[in-house]
Amino acid sequence: MRTLGSGVAASATMARSPPAHLPPPLRGSDGSHTFTFDTVSRRLPAIVRSTIAANGYAGALAADLERLAAEIAAGAPLVALTAPALLPWNAHAPMADALARRETWISAPWFLVENYMYKRIWQLTNVEHAAATGARRPGSAEPHDPFLLQKEAALHASDGALLESILPLFGSTTSASPDSPPPASIAHFVYRSLWGNRADLSISAGDGARAVGDALHAERGGGGGSAGGAARGAQVAAPPLGARVSLEQVRDGARLLCDDAPLLVAALAAPPPTGAPGGARLVVVCLDNAGLELLTDLALAAALLVGGQCDVVELVAKDAPTFVSDALPADVAETVGYLRAHASGDARALARTLDTMAADGRLLVSGGAEPFCTSPCGFWQMPRGMAERWCGASAVLLKGDANYRRLLGDAHWPHATPPAAALSAEWPAAGRTFCLRTCKSEVLVGVSAERAAAAAAESAAWLTAGTYGVVQRF
Ligand SMILES: O=P(O)(O)OC[C@H]1O[C@](O)(CO)[C@@H](O)[C@@H]1O
Secondary structure (H helix, E strand, O other): OOEEOOOOOOOOEOOOOOOOOOOOEOEHHHOOOOHHHHHHHHHHHHHHHHHHHHHOOOHHHHHHHHHHHHHHHOOOEOOOOOOHHHHHHHHOHHHHHHHHOOOEOOOOEHHHHHHHHHHHHHHHHHHHOHHHHOOOOOOOOOOOOOOHHHHHHHHHHOHHHHHHHHHHHHHHHHOOOOOOOOOOOHHHHHHHHHHHOOOOOOOOOOOHHHHHHHHHHHHOOOOOOOOOOHHHOOOOOOOOHHHOOOHHHHHOHHHEEEEOHHHHHHHHHOOOOOOOHHHOOEEEEEOOEOOHHHHHHHHHHHHHHHOOOOOEEEEEOOOOOOOOOEOOHHHHHHHHHHHHOOOOHHHHHHHHHHHHHHHOOOEEEEOOOOHHHHOOOOHHHOEHHHHHHHHOOOEEEEEHHHHHHHHOOOEOOOOOOOHHHHOOOOOOOOOOEEEEEEOOOOOOOOOOHHHHHHHHHHOOOOOOOOOOEEEEEO
């Protein structure tokens, strides 16, 4: 699949202003009762330890990773990254400020701390202990990915969902038989892609099969599964996946805190904005997790192009392994390869469609060469080239919780804040940006006090268990 380099150096970031009235960021020091504190003090060390176990790392590498886990759990001060390739990362304002103030894992902003942890893991596995890992992704020129095995396990564990609830949707759009049921609408794919975000390896500390199992369990009405344990699950009845044929069933409205999918469908039907590249209708999908979620995103991309809702889909992947399961360009290629080699003819048909679209330039993958994708900066500071491209998009879809947090400065917004009021005034795709996100952190806007109270009454962990979600326009 063709990949786009950004062609923009990391230093060429926009001097865009943050959202006006940006509240303070979430931090581990918000209190021992908070999900943020639990994440930093317990979940992050668990992710580091699961990375040792999943890869069978031993010797000095395992010892250094274990030391990192202990350092996080102890709330030690942050230290500058030392790998030459990572030195520019220390200069990003959130990190430079944290170093100057001698912030710790607990006191520094949460979004910074999480991204920093993945850089520390990268530094250990690809630089300091490169000899032990080989510093290469097997069979590829890409760097070693400490989360590859977990992502592969998650992809294989997604097979049931692929066959049960993704391929039938896509098959309905291409079926030639007059007796077939009506094809799935774009809204079907949007909701499927939203709920695909429930599967997330950072939430299950890297256990791929468990993450997918939890996501399916939640979709089937069992609550949040191990995404935080029993206390986090919302017990809400839902039909089994196999019965998800109607739009309402795929939509799962009982768990949608905000549904702007009709506005997204309308944005796709509107003429392209001024500045659209070559006048083409572009949809940017800022990816989140590999595995089940990426399968739903690829189906959405294919459906958008097959249905003529746009001319080009650009999938923005990450430039470095992060949040355990975040998709890299190599993961996108591997996932399409998985479909290509699948026993199911429907999976192979989806792969053929994706391959054709990639070959004729309608499906692109970007982000792999753009350090901003895993920088600790807010989205409003994106490089000029990226901002210009997003400015010309008919729709920008931000997948997942971490992208939502980044858009909103990972801040303590009152939940009823109107989404437009929480956006940087210079955001390049205002009114055409849509977040497809299941709630896995305490960051939330655009939800009325009444709706919030109803969700809270249903589940104490409504904000963080990944059970509730939003399709939200900004
Ligand atoms: O894959 P997603 O949806 O971005 O979720 C990752 C999120 O999960 C968390 O680990 C919280 O559970 C956050 O750190 C992060 O926001």
